[in-house]
Every structure is written in C-alpha cells, then in structure tokens.
Amino acid sequence: MITIQNLSKVYKSKHNQVVAVDDIDLKIHKGEIFGVIGYSGAGKSTFIRLINRLEDPTQGDVVINDKNITKLKTGQLRKERQKIGMIFQHFNLLWSRTVLKNITFSLEIAGVPRKQRKEKALELIDLVGLKGRENHYPSQLSGGQKQRVGIARALANDPEVLLCDEATSALDPKTTEDILDLLVSINKKLGLTIILITHEMHVIKKICHRVAVMDSGKIVEQGDALDVFMHPKQSITKHFVQQVMGPPQDQALIDTLANSFETGKVLRLHFVGETTNQALISQLAKGFDIDINILQGNITQTQEGTYGALFVHIDGPQNEIDKAIHFLSNTSVEVEVR
Numbered sequence: 001m002i003t004i005q006n007l008s009k010v011y012k013s014k015h016n017q018v019v020a021v022d023d024i025d026l027k028i029h030k031g032e033i034f035g036v037i038g039y040s041g042a043g044k045s046t047f048i049r050l051i052n053r054l055e056d057p058t059q060g061d062v063v064i065n066d067k068n069i070t071k072l073k074t075g076q077l078r079k080e081r082q083k084i085g086m087i088f089q090h091f092n093l094l095w096s097r098t099v100l101k102n103i104t105f106s107l108e109i110a111g112v113p114r115k116q117r118k119e120k121a122l123e124l125i126d127l128v129g130l131k132g133r134e135n136h137y138p139s140q141l142s143g144g145q146k147q148r149v150g151i152a153r154a155l156a157n158d159p160e161v162l163l164c165d166e167a168t169s170a171l172d173p174k175t176t177e178d179i180l181d182l183l184v185s186i187n188k189k190l191g192l193t194i195i196l197i198t199h200e201m202h203v204i205k206k207i208c209h210r211v212a213v214m215d216s217g218k219i220v221e222q223g224d225a226l227d228v229f230m231h232p233k234q235s236i237t238k239h240f241v242q243q244v245m246g247p248p249q250d251q252a253l254i255d256t257l258a259n260s261f262e263t264g265k266v267l268r269l270h271f272v273g274e275t276t277n278q279a280l281i282s283q284l285a286k287g288f289d290i291d292i293n294i295l296q297g298n299i300t301q302t303q304e305g306t307y308g309a310l311f312v313h314i315d316g317p318q319n320e321i322d323k324a325i326h327f328l329s330n331t332s333v334e335v336e337v338r
Ligand SMILES: Nc1ncnc2c1ncn2[C@@H]1O[C@H](COP(=O)(O)OP(=O)(O)O)[C@@H](O)[C@H]1O
Pocket: 011, 018, 019, 020, 038, 039, 040, 041, 042, 043, 044, 045, 046, 047
C-alpha cells in the first residue's frame, strides 16, 4: 500500500552535508503496524517526515495507494495529506484551545461544517477515552491524556495512515503501555496502517507486526517482528533485542545447573508462536506427578506470539517424567532434554 523507492534526503549547509536518509526501499502493507527502530540521529524523523512530505526528498519516491506523494502539486498534496495523520513526541497541541477545539481544528481546515465537526470530535474523544475532558485545556492534562488528544486530532479526517514519531518517548512506562494499547485497538477497529518510529525495542515488541532497523540513514535489517527478535543478524539489531531480552543465556551456567541435579531431567523449552508458557507449566504441574523447578528463562510476548527459552528441572517417578516429556513434544514447544 505504501511503496518507498530510492528515498534519500541530504541536508546541505555551506560547510558540510548530512545524508539523513540514504537510499531507502521499503514496502508497507495495508493495515499493518510497521516499526522503524534506530538510535538518535539515525534519520528516523527525517524518514517519517518524507512520507507525508513535511520534508521534500533529495531523491526517490513515496507512493501511497498509487499516488506518488513526492510528485504532487500543493493543492493535491494538501488533499492527500488529510489521509495521513501524525502524532509527535511532544504532542504539538494548541495550548490556547480546549481538547474539543484542538480536535476540531483540522476539520476546520478541511472545511467541514461546524455541527459535523463537533459530532466527529466527540466521537473521537470517546474513542481515545477522554470523555468528560472536552473543555479542558492541554495544561490541565497529563502526558498520556495529551497524547490521546494528539491521536484524536490525527484521526479527525479519517486517515488511512497514522505516522507516529516517538509518540511514547516522553511518557512514563505505565502510560506508554496504555497509549500503545490504544494504538493497537485503533489499528484493529479502524483497519488503520500505522508506521511508528522509536528508539525503544520494547515498543516494537509490544505492538509491531514488522520492523525495520535504521542506522546512519539506511535500513540495515527488516522482517517480521518475531523473526527479527529470534534471529537478529546485524550487531545493532542484537543490541536492540538485548534491550528487552537481556544478555544471551550463559551456556556454561546452564550446563553447570543441569549437572547439579542427581535425579530428574533438565529441559530446555523453546517457545515460538502461540503457546503461552504460564498455561503450559500449569498443565504440566496438574497433569503429571512431577515437581517443576524453573531454572532460567527469557520469554517475551510480541504481537505475533510468545518466544524465548525456558530451562526447567523436572523430577519425580521416571514414567511420569517420560509422560511429561511426551506431552510437551506434542505441543508447539520445542523440547530439548539436557
Ligand atoms: N533540518 C535539518 N537540517 C540539517 N540537518 C538535519 C536536519 N534535520 C535533521 N538533520 C540531521 O539529520 C540526521 C538525522 O536526524 P533525524 O532524522 O532527526 O534522526 P532521528 O530522528 O533518528 O534522531 C542528524 O544528523 C541530524 O542532525
């Protein structure tokens, strides 16, 4: 639905030039949540601003639903831009306007009649969970509430695409979770395509279906979020994965642990996809006459399912251990007996 080809942006000044976006090719599908992760200065903001042409590219094309955004004249561009909403790290609200008037603002610009503007704004206020705050000013709202206004405003013209530039980076962890949940529910409810950029792998893990890693203006790795988490290739990607998974498991420590038990078995359970580890462990405990000891694990939940590894020690009568292992091997979990 969005095709980006050979996209570059070079900032030139008298003395130097910065290649902020360096020859990016990318396809983003309708209805997906696509994440772009990179460190500060990687070119993420420039990249996202090229998508709605808040910046003009030095080279390349951005095609959204067969319309080449980079080639449009001012009038057409204004019309197409209404189909692209955007939210920002620092919300960019109008401080002298109430919540309601912040949201009706983009509808005024689009020439929507007053009555319809208000109806639409109230509907959106409900959608983002701000009922009762219609007449508050931004200064009277928490950070999370401000971002909810930002989201409602971005949705006012029924966009097909929502661009999010570090939308949760100014928020505390709990509020971040709430705003990310809201984005997921909007994505599902409205079928909206979401492109978000962030420097936090946690954000990618929680809501993105696919991800691209950006470094020095280039996309250096991309794929399904789950695949990238499980098999990061570039060292920069490995660093980002470690943000949420911690350092790789210490093989020597696990071997020592495995050898320290005189009875029972140490199992490595590798989770990929649907199965949740909680359900499985409790099924094991209830279904078989064994004791279970969780030794070590790093399991994480993404939009696409659970993945990671869990080391457990199980002990009990040999036939119960065998039955438990047999049971596990019939689930989607890969079992390795150590
Ligand atoms: N308007 C601008 N003029 C000159 N250089 C810029 C401008 N905007 C961004 N840059 C430079 O482009 C690079 C990428 O910046 P940016 O897109 O903001 O990265 P990110 O959002 O990943 O932190 C940086 O080196 C930055 O200094």
